[in-house]
Amino acid sequence: MTATLSCSTFTGLRCKECGHPYGAGAKHVCEDVCFGPLEVVYDYDVIKSRVTRATIEAGPVSIWRYREFLPIEGDPIDVGTGFTPLLKANRLAKRLGLKNLYIKNDGVNMPTLSFKDRVVSVALTRARELGFTTVSCASTGNLANSTAAIAAHAGLDCCVFIPSDLELGKVLGTLIYNPTLMAVKGNYDQVNRLCSEVANTYGWGFVNINLRPYYSEGSKTLGYEVIEQLGWQLPDHIVAPLASGSLFTKIRKGFDEFIKVGLVDEKPVRFSGAQAEGCSPIAQAFAEGRDFITPVKPNTIAKSIAIGNPADGPYAIDIANRTGGTIAAVNDDEIVAGIQLLAETEGVFTETAGGTTIAVLKKLVEQGKIDPSETTVAYITGNGLKTLEAVTAAVGEPLTIEPQLASFNAAWERAQSLHRAGKEPQA
């Protein structure tokens, strides 16, 4: 522990498994004992003495209104990340048979339109404090976008790694910030393994490897914001996508911390997770009552959540079990239908991870696992403009017409009949 931490609220790192303590450096595994993941340790008495609802409400309109709960020492890199809309989704709710449904829309997060901007803002702030000049990550796409963008803003050198088969929007959406981009011929789990090996020998700050304890804390803000936006109340049920499982555990930690420091009244919140059938190691383990993960090889259009060997999977299963939630998987057709359903009912265009979440939400309602009157929040974590390939075949084409009224009239007639056919049950 260093003296420079005196003005911050965190005191160091600790193994989540065995509790062994470590200093607040760039380190992510319990190397002295059990290789469990390291977590940031806070002094909640200090936080409690500094924070009230009023101080938070008076803070910046970004994740940094919660900075006392985040592991940084000095000035944050604030690119306007966070405080995204919480929409009351009445039309989607009606379609599904729910009464109190909200969409937390991180598809419009800043600067790169996914929840990853939260974790990267925290990780790069900490990377700078720890003296790193080059930052890196293993990514399924969104993390690469975010790391490259925020590194550009902060003036950090950047080298990021992605699987070579990603959607064009995710690739261009990284290259535009001019990092070094490595497209690895393999799946995410192989990219991740390679990055761990690179991290051994290059002195870089990998946001999701050696900076992971700091990085993952950024996801807690998705918990804090929902509480604040619901009028300082907890929801009854949340549904979120599961890739590594980290986001799910950190939303829970966010809720628990606000309870602990007295910012919100305690009540049970059910946690349900969404996976794509083509990469559902956590849902499979949950269904079989296992507390360990058997890795799989991903084969799904939901590439942003295609992690076959999810490091936080066992923790996600534990949370779903303890809260009375569930973990379910949907197939690629259902995912595309989920993307369309959210767009058509709420005007929110999400990527495949969001389609997965909406499709699982629908499934859970149909199975009676969500009470219609529950206050339910579905977390939408990314933007559909990045994964256009996923919906190209489903959305049809525009009606191409001549610049003449007769051409329009004929096309309008046709559109009306097509529209009616689409709305009516097929014979």
Place this chain on the structure above:
Amino acid sequence: MAVLVLIPTPLQKFTADEASAEVEASSVNGLLQALEARYPGILGRLCDEGGKLRRFLNVYVNSEDIRFLQNQETPLQDGDEVSIVPAVAGG
């Protein structure tokens, strides 16, 4: 049979900061024993008391996770590359 093992940073204190080691072994279990013989104490970090690899460690033979092979029974051949990687979160 000589195989190359990539040693993660947290374990390099056992290997005098070497990032790789060449050992003789015909299976992953044999490799774990061979590492212990050369770097006393390393086995206690890699495995629990029952000799099972720790839950948060991944082991790959030629880039393939041994859980897709035969776990700790996975046979090794001359020239194989074995990578030991602590689990990481991502996405």
